[in-house]
Amino acid sequence: MSPGVGQFTRPRVMGIVNVTPDSFSDGGLHLDPAAALEKARRLIAEGADLLDIGGESTRPGAEPVAADLETERTAPLITAIRAESDIPISIDTMKPEVARAAVAAGATMWNDVTALSYAPDSLQTAAALACEVVLMHMQGEPRTMQHAPAYADPAGEVTAWLADRAQAAIAAGVARERLLLDPGIGFGKHLTRHNLPLLRDLRQLVGLGYPVLLGVSRKAFVSALDPAAKSPQDRLGGSLAAALWGAQAGVAVLRVHDVRETVQALKVWAAIAGPDRR
Numbered sequence: 005m006s007p008g009v010g011q012f013t014r015p016r017v018m019g020i021v022n023v024t025p026d027s028f029s030d031g032g033l034h035l036d037p038a039a040a041l042e043k044a045r046r047l048i049a050e051g052a053d054l055l056d057i058g059g060e061s062t063r064p065g066a067e068p069v070a071a072d073l074e075t076e077r078t079a080p081l082i083t084a085i086r087a088e089s090d091i092p093i094s095i096d097t098m099k100p101e102v103a104r105a106a107v108a109a110g111a112t113m114w115n116d117v118t119a120l121s122y123a124p125d126s127l128q129t130a131a132a133l134a135c136e137v138v139l140m141h142m143q144g145e146p147r148t149m150q151h152a153p154a155y156a157d158p159a160g161e162v163t164a165w166l167a168d169r170a171q172a173a174i175a176a177g178v179a180r181e182r183l184l185l186d187p188g189i190g191f192g193k194h195l196t197r198h199n200l201p202l203l204r205d206l207r208q209l210v211g212l213g214y215p216v217l218l219g220v221s222r223k224a225f226v227s228a229l230d231p232a233a234k235s236p237q238d239r240l241g242g243s244l245a246a247a248l249w250g251a252q253a254g255v256a257v258l259r260v261h262d263v264r265e266t267v268q269a270l271k272v273w274a275a276i277a278g279p280d281r282r
Contacts, residue, residue: 014274015251017266018054018094018259019047020221023077024061024069040081048091051267054113056259057082057106058096062117062191064150071099078102079109086110094138098122100129107133115217117142117191119169120176131177138184138217139169143192153192159205162187167212184257185209186217189246195228203246206253215256220246222261236261244269 023040044055059077060069074097082093086109094113095106100123103114112135119139120126130137141162143153155161166185174180187209193199203220210216226242227233233242240262247258247266251273260266 014270014277015218015247015255015258016053017051017263017270018056018217018257019044019050019052019263020056020058020259020261021047021081022058022061023081024059037080037084041084044081044085045088047263048089050264052091052263054092054094054257055085056094056096056115057085057111059102060097062096062146064146064190066146071101074099074102075105079105082106082109082111094136098126100126103129103133107135112136113138115186116140117146117188119166120173121169127173127176127178130173134179134182136182136184137173137178138186139166139173140186140191140217141166141188146191149192153194153198155193155198158193158198158202159208162202163208163212166209170212170214180214184215184217185212186219186259189218189220190223190225195225199223199225203249206250206255210254216250216254217257217259218247218250218255219259220250221259221266240265248273 021040021043047055057078059074078095082095085093092113093111094115095103095111096115097103097106098116098118114130114133114135115138116126117140119141120130120137142149170183170185173183187202189199189202193202221243222236222239226239230242233239243260243262244265247260248269250258251270258266
């Protein structure tokens with residue numbers, strides 16, 4: 005696995021660089037290549053252990069982006085980051101062709117919100133690329149995923165579904181040790197009825213034995229609990245609380261917008277938790 009993912013007892017911090025016009029939190033801020041590269045540099049300086057580069061928004065209601073445009077947004081940025089740093093880089097895409105271009109440019113991880121189910125050749129492509137792969141749970145697809153999602157047992161159903169997808173990936177030739185699982189907080193889940201039980205029972209997913217990636221940064225469930233947090237930028241406190249809950253549950257990676265603040269929170273948490281936390 006990439007340095008800093010599976011072999012540490014505290015979570016690694018994945019900094020987000022969205023090269024999109026419409027991402028829910030930072031859409032349009034880093035479309036300019038120079039601005040995107042500067043954002044990546046800043047996240048590295050703030051203590052990010054790895055970076056996640058995205059060229060297509062997966063927020064609720066997001067419209068699809070053509071693969072060539074998504075590649076145009078992401079591959080040059082990955083090349084530019086790789087020229088300056090050996091930090092592990094993830095490509096956040098559901099499209100195999102975008103993943104191939106990203107890995108050719110220097111990415112070391114494929115972060116797929118569809119858990120390699122988007123295209124007929126997704127599983128085979130992941131096996132051929134031999135990079136790390138994040139399998140995320142999502143009920144539905146981005147344009148419609150928040151239209152009445154339903155679960156009887158959120159944690160149990162998500163854990164079982166991801167276990168099945170992991171087995172499918174392994175059967176296709178993806179090495180087990182290269183897999184990470186993501187419960188997909190906010191992806192086809194009611195703000196509180198589903199996200200909170202899923203977080204509460206994260207140890208079920210951790211118990212499968214795969215590294216778990218958790219993305220709770222600036223998610224809307226924070227505003228559902230604190231209506232005064234009207235914008236994504238107002239959700240830092242709730243994001244940190246959920247991130248530390250995930251750390252306590254044993255997640256391996258935290259995907260975040262606010263790297264410096266998360267790194268600081270983890271340092272304090274690790275110091276309180278004891279010398280076995282690094």
